[in-house]
Amino acid sequence: MTDRLWMYLKDTWNRFISIYKNQSPVKKILLPAGFLAGAFIVGIFLVYILVWIGAFGSLPGKEDLKAVENPLATEVYSSDSVLLGKYFIQERSNIQHADLPKHLIDAVLATEDIRFYDHGAIDTKSVMRVIVKSILMQKESSGGGSTLTQQLAKNLYPRKNYFMFSMLINKFREMIIASRLEDIYDKNALLTLYLNTVPFGDNTFGIEAAAQRFFSVHTKDLRVEQSAVLIGMLKSTYFYNPRVFPDRSLQRRNVVLMQMRKYEKLSITQADDAKKAPLKLAYNKITHHTGLAPYFREYIRPELREWCKLHKKPNGDPYNLYTDGLKIYTTIDSRLQRYAEEAVSQQMASLQKVFLGHWGKRDPWGSQKTLLDEAIRRSDRYKALIQEGNSHEAALKIMKTPVLMSVLTYNGEQEKMMSPVDSIKHYLKFLQAGMLAMEPRRGAIRVWVGGINHHYFQYDHVRESTKRQIGSTFKPIVYAAALEKGIDPCDFISAARIEYDEMDGWSPENSEDNYDLKYSLTGGLAYSVNTVSVRVLEQAGIGNTISLARKMGIQSDLPAVPSIALGVANISMIEMVRAYACLVNNGKEVEPFYITAIADQQNTVLEKFKPNTKTNQALSPDNARMMVHMLKHTIDEGTAAGMRVRYGITNDMAGKTGTTQSNADGWFMAMTPHLVVGAWVGADDPRIRFRTTALGQGARTALPIVATFFKRVNADRELAYISRAHFADLSPSLESRISCDLYKSDTNIFERIFGKKEEEKEQKQTFGTRPRKKKKPGFFKKLFGKG
Structure with missing residues (x-):
């Protein structure tokens, strides 16, 4: 059988050669050319058929295209409907056709597809050019070959690698998908889909995201020359990126304007005026770090991802936090959040300057060389070098070589020549801050500032897992436990020093020489007298105090030792704010509440959330009210009197300062009728700190943040419900119980x-x-x- 087939093919070939030899010279050229051309056309047709039947991968059907979903970032909103930020893989936002300005549409048509409204999915006049340039010459960017609908198909279903046939197969895929799209959508819808999906560079997709990224405006507000810049980028998103290559972008913009003039989309005067306009960007670098409340958004991200896993879309698939365009509504107040971030930024820039001047040319870790070595070994750069096979010494040598880098200073970002080791030293010297504000009745989180700069420092100093020694801010819990035990607020307690035998002669000290005085409970709190606080703890009982702290919302480990009265425990900011909110909430535990609703991209609410108000009564309402009024003395005349004297804050306010051993941590807790605020300041490593209490105490580090915040709040008339609120007066009987001198001679x-x-x-x-x-x-x- 094989021999017969071989003989048949051989005879056929011989007959063809015999016929070919007898032809004229012209026919000898035309015959094989015609044969090859026919074979080429048949081959292309066969490839088209194979693509159409899905031999190179299934194509979306009409039902798929009807439900086409452009991946959208999830948006996080404040309680006052301000966009805080987004979760995304690619930055994009969708807009409607009505929001597209006419000059933007004209720019697209003039440069990309002037006959878009006249032809179907395929522009037959340009097909031959596509075949010659794209297929035969294998040029990726042939220009003018694809209609806008074909480009839309490419945006929705990116090209794949088919080796030497990639261009041909991908073109056919796009033609088929484009034809199906044209059968489903009208031209306006296709144009809108195209502009919502096309890439614009800098990881930005869609015209709305591009308008906000490069010009900080919405698409509907773009000017003619701005539209021309963005549309000009479509030819090459990097080569004509106005941020990277402004001169090229300007030239390309003017080409687009001339195209618009060529097709009479602009008059000569309009085109000339637009060409004369300077290229002026208002670049808005959108990242996961930008926007308001980045630490808060990062805090709720795992919870939202878990929610997505447990909830299904109509098609049965779980929601995707990064592509399904969800809308997350939170309790954050954008005005309060902005004022808090500004207050932290202002105070920490000033404090950082003081801190560096305080240490001068010396390193704040002094002789503790292991601290720097530990930081180097923790760095990503060091770990990468070790993984590449470098020894410790070799890695260290590389890391001591200066390179140009962008570094954060208290004056903002700066470009500097600096080695990675010097960079680590630089950032070790930074003081950090945390600030949280919560409504004391519902537990709604209004402000969340986890650090000084989320781009450079992702460590969140507010969340439960971040615990720092709290110093005297724990004392109100001790005093509240004493009231619960039945101790009278006007009992006077000696400030004399005591040496405790069973604790190796431990003897608490006061910050002032006031050992010959006696203090009422109010006075002991107002002046934060350590010796009095330890005596109060004795009367209240360590077990009772820890039990009360638990009821008030503190879950961190609490050592059952006398020094707990002085704040040796490590507790998170969010726990401390909960505990203080409990006092304002008439002794009832407060549970933090921060997400109010989750909606889909059409803003249809998928789930609503409500605060948990069915919490336990931690301490009696009367004792809670007395504690608030006792703590008002701290603001009026005690350790936090700077709120009144230095900053002029007149709000009805109670609070407590806190400073830990060796000034490693500075705290300030403030209570108003509608807002409980906590602030903390310190270095990430507690071994780095001020050397003097005069500089490192909470009244000088954390209190100014809260004071600056309230200055801004008080200046905002829309927030008068906070600034003008007053605590309810105590009943006559309760007032009489705390009406006594703060101290007297012992x-x-x-x-x-x-x-x-x-x-x-x-x-x-x-x-x-x-x-x-x-x-x-x-x-x-x-x-x-x-x-």
Whole structure:
């Protein structure tokens, strides 16, 4: 059989050669050319058939194209309907045809497809040019070969690699898809779809995203010359990018304007005027770090991704946070958030300058060389070099080589020649901040500032997992536990030093020499007297205090030691704000609430969320109210008096400052009737800090942030409900319970005149027991008692 077939083919070939030899010279040329041309046409037709039947991958049917979905970023909105930011893989936004200005449409048609409204999916006049340039010459950008509908098909279904036949197969795929699109949509809808999907460079897709990226305006507000710049980019999104190559972009813009003039879309005067306009960008770098509340948006991202997994679209697929164009509505107030971010930025720039001047040319980690070494080893650059096979020494040598980089300073971003090691040193010296504001009744989060710059520092200092030592801001919980125990607010407690035997002679100290005074509970809080706070803890009980903290919303580990009264526990900002909100909420626990609704891209609500108001009563309403009024003295005349004296804040406000050991952490908690605000300042590494309490205390680091914030709030008339709110007056009975002096002398007149021995100022006792009597009391002690 094989031999017969071979003989047949051989005889056929011989007969063809014999006939060919007997032809004229002209026919000898035309015959094989015609044969090849016919074979080429048949081959192309066969490829088209194979593409159409899906041999190179299935094509979308009409039903798929009717439901075509352009991947859209999920948008996050504030409670006052301001866009906070987006979650996206590619930055894009859709608009309607009515929002497309006529000059933008004219620019597209004049440069991309002037006969768009006259032809079908395929422009037959340009097919031959496409075949010659794109298919035979394998030129990726042949120009004029594809209609707008074909380009739309390419945008919706990107090209694939078919090796040497890629151009031919992809062109056929686009023609077939374009024909189906033309059967479904009218021309206006196709043009709108095209402009919503076309890439514009800088990871920006769609005309709306491009208009906002390059000119910070909506598409409907574009001017003629701006439209020409954007449409000019379509020829090559990088080569004609106005940010990267402004001169090229300007030349390309003018070409587009001339095309519009050529096809009478612009008059000569209009074209000339537009050409004279300078290329002026208002570039808006849209990233996951930009926009308001970036730390908050990052905080809720995992929760939203989990929600997407558990909820299905109409087609049965789970929602995708990055492509399905969801709309997330939150409790963040855009005005409060903006004021908070501005306050943090202003205070931290000033404080950073003070901090660097405080240390001068010395490194703030001093002799702790391991701190720098640890930071180097944690860096991504070091890890990458080690993974490439470099030794530690080799990696370190590379990292000490200066390179040009963009670095953050307290004056903003700057370009500098700096080695990666110097860069690590530079950022180690930065002080960080966290700020949170919450409504005390519903728990609605109104402000969330997790750090000073989300692009450079992603570590969030507000979320539950970030815990820092809280210092004296824990004292109100101690005092509240004492009230719950039945201790009278006007009981006066001695500030004398005590040395506790069972704690190796531990003796709390005060920031001032006030050991000869007695303080009421209000005074002890207002002046943050450590020795008094420890005595109050003794009376309240450590177990009762920890139990109350738990009820108020603090879940972090709390050590059952006397020093808990001074704030040795590590607790997160969000927990502390919850605890203070509990006091304003009449002693009822407050649960944070931050998402109100999730809607689809048509803004159809998929799920609503409500605050949890069925929480536990942590402490009695009367004691909670008394605590708020006691803490008002801290603002009026205590450690936070700077709010009134230095910053002129007149709001009805209660609060507490906090400073931890060695000034590693500065805190300030503020309470108003409608807003509870917490602020923290410190370095990421607690070993980096101010050397003096005068500079490092919470009243000098964190309090100014809150004060600056309230200055802005008070200046905004729309926020008068916050700035002009007043706490309800105490009932006469409660008022009488806390109406007493803040402090009084712990010595009698003779002791003040003649003094007393230094050793008699300090007592020794076991924690939780009554102070021991001294063995040899003096004459005046016998006469006047303990004092």
